Amino acid sequence: MSTLSKGILQTAQIGLLLAMAIGTASAQETAKPADSFVDSVGVNIKLRYLNTPYANFSMVEQMLQQAGIRHIRDGISPTLSGGTQQISEFNELAAAGIHSDLIFDTNSYTGSNPAQGVLNTIALVPGVMDYAEGPNEPDGDDFTFNGDSTWYRSTVDYQNMLWAAIKLNGSPYTSLPVIAPSMGNPLDSDDVEGMQYVSNYANTHSYQGARNPETTIVNLGMNNFYIPYALVETTALPIVATETGNWVGTQTDPTLWMPPITANSQGKYALRTFAENFNLGIVRTYMHELIDEQNDPNVAEENFGIIYNNWTPKPAYTGLKNINQVLADPNYSFTPGALKYTLGGSTANIDHMLLQKHDGSFYLVLWQAVESYNFTTLTDISVPTVPITVTFQSSMCQVDQTDPMTSPDPFATAGNVSSLTVNVADKPLILHIMPTAYLPDLVVTQTSYTGNAGSGGPLTFTATVENIGDAPTAVGVETGVGFYLENSNGALASGPLSWGEITNNAQLAPGASYNLTADFSATLAPGTYTIVAWADDVDRMAELNKNNNQLGQTIVVN
Secondary structure, three states: OOHHHHHHHHHHHHHHHHHHHHOOOOOEEEOEEHHHHHOOEEEEOOOOOOOOHHHOHHHHHHHHHHOOOOEEEEEEOOOOOOHHHHHHHHHHHHHOOOEEEEEEOHHHOOOOOHHHHHHHHHHHOOOOEEEEEOOEOHHHOOOOEOOEOOHHHHHHHHHHHHHHHHHOOOOOOOOOOEEOOEOOOHHHHHHHOOHHHOOOEEEEEOOOOOOOOOOOOOOOOHHHHHHHHHHHHHOOOOEEEEEEOOOEOOOOOOOOOOOOEOHHHHHHHHHHHHHHHHHOOOOEEEEOOOEOOOOOOOOHHHOOOOEOOOOOEOHHHHHHHHHHHHHOOOOOOOOOOEEEEEEEEOOOOEEEEEEEOOOOOEEEEEEEOOOOEEOOOOEEOOOOOEEEEEEEEEEEEEEEEEOOOOOOOOOEEEEEEEEEEEEEOOOOEEEEEEOOOOOOOEEEEEEEEEOOHHHOOOEEEEEEEEEOOOOOOOOOOOEEEEEEEEOOOOOEOOOOOOOOEEEEOOOOOOOOEEEEEEEEOOOOOOEEEEEEEEEOOOOOOOOOOOOOOEEEEEEEEO
């Protein structure tokens, strides 16, 4: 057996063990940060394709933002048609928090000093890039560079140039990660071995030909094909899946290598692909692509979008938008904990992903790793749900169930849960598991007043109320503050002062605050008084802590 074959076999065996671990829940499992899943999600766009919907940049930006997508992949070619506009658009996306894996197109980086062309381009997009990427599928495009007509020699020479430009010779961009070239056919990877010396990340285009993302079919599976061959090219580098996906169309030829798929199955497979790749350690997965390029349902290349050509979302877009909304937890650094639980029932085809947010709550995502689409009849498969019992070692305060293909909001809630049976379909089911009370917590952080009480007022009192809990206040429940006079013995008066309680009906999110004001017109005798602002003084809502709702303000009446 050759060294190459041994490497592929060993990697496939490791991948198989990973897959077995993914499908089997143990008594205790350490979670991953929920936001790291959201951050692993990307999508391909084509801003230079000005004869497609990508010409409507405002809609591209809007749809990316609405879906919570933070990462895109595109080619960058400032010297080609539309290139100058493209540079401006990349910068605008970065300002909106959407960063780019940029493919350096050879048409812009040729001539006597292509490395300088690379540096000049990077200087046009400061702060934009997640990665710089080498040639896109050079094995299928008769790739040439520096006059060499052999694609693999040209690819090696070009990647060496790209690496040297970014990492060597005093470059100011040495911290910018470089991704290896992608292969259109992974079997060609052995022609460009050694890319680990001029790359920070391996690359794969993991199209599964209308099969389910978890497939183990030869030449289609992640563990037995795409991951091993990506590592043939780069040995042991972490992997970025820069393209994957399915096209939705009406082509009726089932002999195509990649037959069309229904929008419904595309949606299920898209969410499962992101989850499966995340579990396998793929650093980031870029779905191909954001929007259908044209409106011909018979042409595969024009219909990979997760949005139709007329900007109508497909189920894949809706599901991705919802799952990102549910799991997003940005700007927190913490070490996730472990959840002690088991899965019971027919778990053979059940995969899962365990995540945690900074508030301590867990998100257990379950799905059936089965075919959702019959690629012979080109129709959806009606997959019955499987009842799975989730048993916790200790009782959970609350468990919510959410179907992100339908809505970001829970469709079922249970309290004081030690065991729960859920129906798992061939699409992700999210269990939001709250080990402790998941409640708001109102505190008064500041008080102030204006006016002169001794002259009979009017006085205006202001209290700043902040929710320091881990849940928003309930919709429609008034958040009130009563202003009380503190007696000489330190006790509060039996009722609020005559200006009474003030209310605000707006829902108050965790970490948010607002100011509540009230007026009082009365004459107080000269002296020193303490006025206490008491949040939720009439106990309208449950809170994590009811002992931190008061703050005093001293006023002096002359």
